[in-house]
Amino acid sequence: MIRGETRMPGIKANGINIAYQDEGQGPALLLCHGWPELGHSWRHQVPALVAAGYRVIVPDMRGFGGTDVPDAVEDYTILHLVGDMVGLLDALKIENCTIIGHDWGAPVAWHAALMRPDRFRAVAGLAVPWSPRGPHGSLVGMARAQGLNRFYMVWFQEPGVAEADLERDPYETHRRLLVGASGAAAAAGKGWPLVIPDGKGLVETCPPVESLPDWLSEEDLQTYATAYRRTGHRGGLNWYRNLDRNWALTAPWHGAPIRVPACFIAGSLDGVLRMPGMDKALRAMEGVTCTDFRGTTLIDGAGHWVQQEAPEAVNAALIAFLQGL
Template identity: 85%
Template sequence: MPIIKANGINIACRDEGQGPAILLCHGWPELGHSWRQQVPALVAAGYRVIVPDMRGFGDTDAPDAVEDYTILHLVGDMVGLLDALRIDACAIIGHDWGAPVAWHAALMRPDRFRAVAGLSVPWSPRGSHGSLVGMARAQGLDRFYMVWFQEPGVAEADLEHDPYETQRRLLVGASGAAAASGAGWPLMIPPGKGLVDACPPAESLPHWLTEADMQTYAATYRRTGYRGGLNWYRNLDRNWALTAPWHGAPIKVPACFIAGSLDGVLRMPGMDKAMRAMDGVTCTDFRGSTLINGAGHWVQQEAPDAVNRALTMFLAGL
């Protein structure tokens, strides 16, 4: 992918099509490749589609310092990308960790991000009692996977032992089929195990994940390691402190939410409340939620046609 200098780093970015701009933000442990089924559909619908590898991922720079991965850096990267491409404003769409980036971009810079769609992770405004990691620690949940990610080097050793097996278990393990069978990956990591060992082996690949896709993910993570993406999690406490100026502020640009009906994120504590609150409370121009039956966490890969329909309908209404 072409490399663009933005916000002080080099960002690898796919840029296709003509028309109103759309920025697609991927999550963890993924790459811009996770949007491979959306780009052609959105280009065909008349949009310019911009797909970066996010900070710390793929061919984009991965700064050394943990504190260089805050939500302000991540939103700043997206603003810097628009500046570098000479785009005044765009719609921003994010999945998994990319969803909080998209939600915060819309909250912080509504002048640059004219609409927002979150996939898999609903908008959860800053709470009054600390970050998700801080609250988990306070409850003694030291094996909660986000807490387990906090110590530099521990998760890296586990995930980087065999990136092919890591990607295979994590991607298949958070799918709708795995959730339906009860074989998904756990939120709590059993003592004596790492995340990869805690996920059941995947006997075969699902229809939405080809061997070529697996090789793309595995080859990239074999080269880059997992440190960059893990550093996003290591800033959750810091993000809670940095976002104090926006405490209680709603998202005012048009917004929508899309998720698989079997996404494990929706069963995490507080997610049902967050989903209800988007409709007129935390988002003042909410255009609706779309739950795709049978899909799991990797919704745009598992159910691309349904996601593409939902996105094009939302975008057409702007």
């Protein structure tokens, strides 16, 4: 069980206390979750990767679960997030590892590989391909310039607005958001929209869920709801509130490729892949933005929560990548 779920002490790293799971022996793997999740999202990967001969470390990321939730918005930049992962390796006395990230954890993993190839010897991104710093500002800045003020990432920017919506009923929030971004919801045309209608919040734009899918149990849902009922959503939302700041901070790496071995895994029905520019980002990883790219695996029928919706296929793809290093 993730230590953060039982509120057990974690380890001090990069100035905060990080709750984490540490299983197995062998070459180290660091698994970074996204929003709105916890380290629990990797529950199907940990035993498979341990059985394959790896030491698997799964933190609750900054602002989530059992890990500290700093007060200031500016304490959630990409430099803090990568720094947390470097600090965690230092605290555990691990020289280097392969880093694997899903959703928001993917940009953390990609940037970790870009910025510290001495510590992160390979990288696997799930759901969100590597999209280097562009010349025209962040995704939020570009959306605003196009008048997309109800684009969900822009809607997240004002402190307190999204919190009020997401925290009203943590159980219902996770029930709708998790199922709403699944492959089955996408196939049925019931996914949640990228642009939130005027006068509404994100949760109510997601259709009610009649029954849970096989990949999401009632126990899993309660794990998320219990954690977020305690922590709220402010920490995770602050990751989005630093997108403009991240664009400024990453200027020194503008144009630099990722040089360590890399791969990408996603569900074929993931809504992220339909966002503007993602097709270009996918093509560019093939030897342009990643100089040692080992391939893309698209898992038929899976949606955004690919490692939970199709765990066996994801585990097989990850192990094949790792064994090829």
